[in-house]
Amino acid sequence: MALLTAQNVTLGYDNTTVVEDLNFEVNSGDYLCIVGENGSGKTTLMKTILRLKNSLSGKIFTGEGLRQNEIGYLPQQTEVQRDFPASVWEIVLSGCLNKCGIRPFYSKKEKMLARENMERMGIAHLEKRCYRELSGGQQQRVLLARALCATSKMLLLDEPVAGLDPKATAELYEVIDKLNKEYGITVIMISHDISAAVKYASHILHISHKPLFFGKTEDYVKSHIGQAFTQGGQGV
Amino acid sequence: MTENFSKLADYLRFDFVRNALIVGVLIALCSSLLGVTLVLKRFSFIGDGLSHVAFGAMSVAAVVGLTDQMALVLPVTVISAIILLSMGQGSKLKGDAAIAMISVGALAVGYLLQNVFSTSTNVSGDVCSTLFGSTSILTLSKGDVWTCIILSALVLAVFIVFYNKIFAVTFDESFSQATGIRAKAYNLLIAVVIAVIIVLAMNLVGSLLVSALIIFPALSAMRLFKSFRGVVICSAIISVFCALIGILISIVAGTPVGSTVVVTDLAVFAIFALIGVVKK
Ligand SMILES: Nc1ncnc2c1ncn2[C@@H]1O[C@H](COP(=O)(O)OP(=O)(O)O)[C@@H](O)[C@H]1O
Ligand SMILES: [Mg+2]
Numbered sequence: 001m002a003l004l005t006a007q008n009v010t011l012g013y014d015n016t017t018v019v020e021d022l023n024f025e026v027n028s029g030d031y032l033c034i035v036g037e038n039g040s041g042k043t044t045l046m047k048t049i050l051r052l053k054n055s056l057s058g059k060i061f062t063g064e065g066l067r068q069n070e071i072g073y074l075p076q077q078t079e080v081q082r083d084f085p086a087s088v089w090e091i092v093l094s095g096c097l098n099k100c101g102i103r104p105f106y107s108k109k110e111k112m113l114a115r116e117n118m119e120r121m122g123i124a125h126l127e128k129r130c131y132r133e134l135s136g137g138q139q140q141r142v143l144l145a146r147a148l149c150a151t152s153k154m155l156l157l158d159e160p161v162a163g164l165d166p167k168a169t170a171e172l173y174e175v176i177d178k179l180n181k182e183y184g185i186t187v188i189m190i191s192h193d194i195s196a197a198v199k200y201a202s203h204i205l206h207i208s209h210k211p212l213f214f215g216k217t218e219d220y221v222k223s224h225i226g227q228a229f230t231q232g233g234q235g236v
Numbered sequence: 237m238t239e240n241f242s243k244l245a246d247y248l249r250f251d252f253v254r255n256a257l258i259v260g261v262l263i264a265l266c267s268s269l270l271g272v273t274l275v276l277k278r279f280s281f282i283g284d285g286l287s288h289v290a291f292g293a294m295s296v297a298a299v300v301g302l303t304d305q306m307a308l309v310l311p312v313t314v315i316s317a318i319i320l321l322s323m324g325q326g327s328k329l330k331g332d333a334a335i336a337m338i339s340v341g342a343l344a345v346g347y348l349l350q351n352v353f354s355t356s357t358n359v360s361g362d363v364c365s366t367l368f369g370s371t372s373i374l375t376l377s378k379g380d381v382w383t384c385i386i387l388s389a390l391v392l393a394v395f396i397v398f399y400n401k402i403f404a405v406t407f408d409e410s411f412s413q414a415t416g417i418r419a420k421a422y423n424l425l426i427a428v429v430i431a432v433i434i435v436l437a438m439n440l441v442g443s444l445l446v447s448a449l450i451i452f453p454a455l456s457a458m459r460l461f462k463s464f465r466g467v468v469i470c471s472a473i474i475s476v477f478c479a480l481i482g483i484l485i486s487i488v489a490g491t492p493v494g495s496t497v498v499v500t501d502l503a504v505f506a507i508f509a510l511i512g513v514v515k516k
Contacts, residue, residue: 050414069416075408084276084407087463094404098416104397130462150415 001063002027003154003186004049009058011044017056018044019207024214026154026203028064031180031187033201033217035194035229040208042190043076046158049188066154069098072147074140074157088126088134088142092118095149110149117145120183121175137168141175148179155179157189161196169193173200194230240488247487255381256374256487260479260497262388263440264449267433268475269395271454272467273406273426282320282427283447285339286434289316291443292342299353306383310435317431321423374493380439387436394429402426403464440479441494452501453478459505459512474504 002025009022018041026032034042047053049060050073062068072095095117096110106114118124121141126134131142140160147155157176161169177200179185191197197204197217204220206213212225220226247253274283293312297305316338323334376384395402404412405422413419430450437446457470482497489496 047410050410052410052413067416069414071414073411073414075410083458085272085458085462085464085467086403086407087465090403090464091407094400094407094412095415097400097404097412100400105400128463133462146411150411 003030003064003066004060004062004188006060007058009048009060010056011041011048012056013044018209020210022058022207022211024205024211026186026188028153028186029180029184030203031177031201032189032203032205033197034188034190034205034207035192035197036207036212038192042207043158045207046073046156046188046190049156070151070153072149072151072155074143074147074155074160076158076162083132086131088118088123088129088131089114091131091142092145092149095146098150114145114149117148120148120179121145135168136164137172140164140168140172144175144179148185152183152185154186154188157187159190159192161191161193169196176200198230244484244488252374252376253487255376256483256493257480259376259381259384260440260483260493261476262384263433263436264453264475264479264497265472266388266391266395267437267446267450268453268471269391269468270402270426270430270433271450271452271471271475272458272464273402274430274450275454275458276406277426279426279430280447280451281335282317283430283434283450285320285335286313286317286431287438287443287446288339288346289313289342290435290438290446292346294438294443295346295349299349304379306380306435309438310432313435314428314431317427318424321427374487376439384436384439387432391429391432391436394425398422398425407464441497445494445498448498448501449475452498452505456501456505456508459508460515474508475501478504 004026006022006024010017010020011022012018022045024032034045036042044053048055050071051068062071093106093111093114096106096113099110099113100106115124118127121144123138123141123145126138126142131139134142144155144160155176160176161172164172173196176187176189180187180200189197189201198221201217203215204213204217204226205211206220206225206229213220213223215223221230274280290309290313293309294305297308300308302308320335320338401412401417401422404417405419405426409419409423412422433450434443434446437449441449453471453475454467456474457467461467461470478500479497482500483493485491485500486493486496
């Protein structure tokens with residue numbers, strides 16, 4: 001039994017199908033990269049995994065004691081967040097909310113967890129700063145720290161390096177890699193950046209309205225589709 | 237100046253003035269709390285729509301001759317809030333157009349009803365006071381004052397208890413939902429609380445100026461403060477301050493209460509905006 005399993009899943013909106021017949025599984029400790037061109041349905045897949053929307057058919061389910069609300073998530077940035085007045089501390093702490101249940105306020109334990117995760121992400125010194133005044137890379141770390149407060153098991157990241165400069169991109173990849181290798185957190189990442197995907201991921205899922213490849217990274221690199229994609233100038 | 241102060245001291249001996257101040261402060265406090273959420277969640281349009289619905293309901297209550305208008309206006313506005321919210325969220329109906337229709341429709345129906353059925357000799361005066369709240373805050377009955385105190389206490393309690401959840405849902409609805417927070421339910425709660433605030437605030441500033449009372453303090457605070465908590469606390473202080481000053485000025489100078497309060501809010505906004513620019 002895997003941490004996350006997708007069986008014959010079809011994704012889409014209303015009557016339009018976006019991706020058909022997806023099958024894959026994610027095991028504890030995996031680092032799965034989902035690649036594919038724009039509009040191929042990667043974000044749709046992520047939203048379905050998070051139960052933010054329903055699949056058209058088939059099923060996605062969690063296992064091995066992973067509960068649905070234990071999936072941390074790094075969204076593509078939304079408009080609202082850009083002018084939102086919130087301190088780093090407030091945002092990171094809000095990741096602990098699912099541990100509060102009906103209790104209205106955070107306990108000491110949750111505040112410690114928030115502090116711990118800010119240190120892990122190297123943003124402890126930014127605690128009092130305003131989120132909207134941080135650099136793109138710092139903002140992503142804040143959101144990562146929040147996601148880590150919500151889960152210690154599985155992280156979903158939707159194009160986490162979009163809009164970052166090369167240095168911040170490299171640093172963020174290292175941080176994510178460390179979370180996976182050192183802390184044993186299972187990572188599912190959507191990426192345009194095929195070279196980074198091949199470098200860091202243990203598994204690749206390549207979709208383009210239908211699944212083109214799912215398997216280990218070393219097999220992907222040898223496959224037809226993998227070779228075409230990695231050498232076709234798609235990697236940014 | 238001293239003459240004005242002694243005039244003020246005279247006025248403060250009256251019950252109705254003290255009532256107006258108590259109610260005004262409570263309403264200002266409540267209405268500022270959710271301002272941030274309203275602005276950031278792009279719920280402003282709901283606030284606007286609801287105030288028009290409340291006007292319509294008020295007109296119906298007046299025409300039917302209800303003594304306790306709140307009993308009709310409050311439930312109608314709350315239900316409209318729920319309907320407007322569910323229309324705004326991903327249904328196939330075009331949310332914006334539907335809201336515009338409801339709010340302008342309510343306005344028209346309200347005015348028509350007041351005009352056709354009103355027994356009063358001064359219809360346009362009545363309509364004007366519902367729209368701009370001219371003097372209603374100075375003519376509150378004991379019952380009105382108590383209703384106001386109870387509703388304000390409720391709003392305050394809900395806000396404090398759900399403060400962290402409201403923050404999370406306002407900042408990032410998808411994340412909250414994905415990690416097991418019932419974001420839809422909290423959206424609903426926010427909309428209902430906004431409806432209650434609007435009905436309350438109509439007493440102070442009338443239905444047309446309600447959104448201003450809710451939004452201006454938050455916008456002012458957002459110029460200077462950088463944390464959610466800072467913005468909320470600051471907008472509460474601004475709002476209470478402006479309500480007090482506005483009511484006092486209007487008593488002394490004989491200006492309409494609602495617009496005086498809102499203009500005070502506007503002045504504070506201008507000052508804060510200026511400071512914000514200078515600080516950068
Ligand atoms: N809310 C929506 N309603 C209808 N269609 C959508 C919606 N969001 C995305 N789509 C469509 O689904 C397809 C896949 O989108 P998406 O999953 O965002 O792609 P990706 O993240 O891989 O770039 C696109 O063709 C897009 O137009
Ligand atoms: Mg996408």
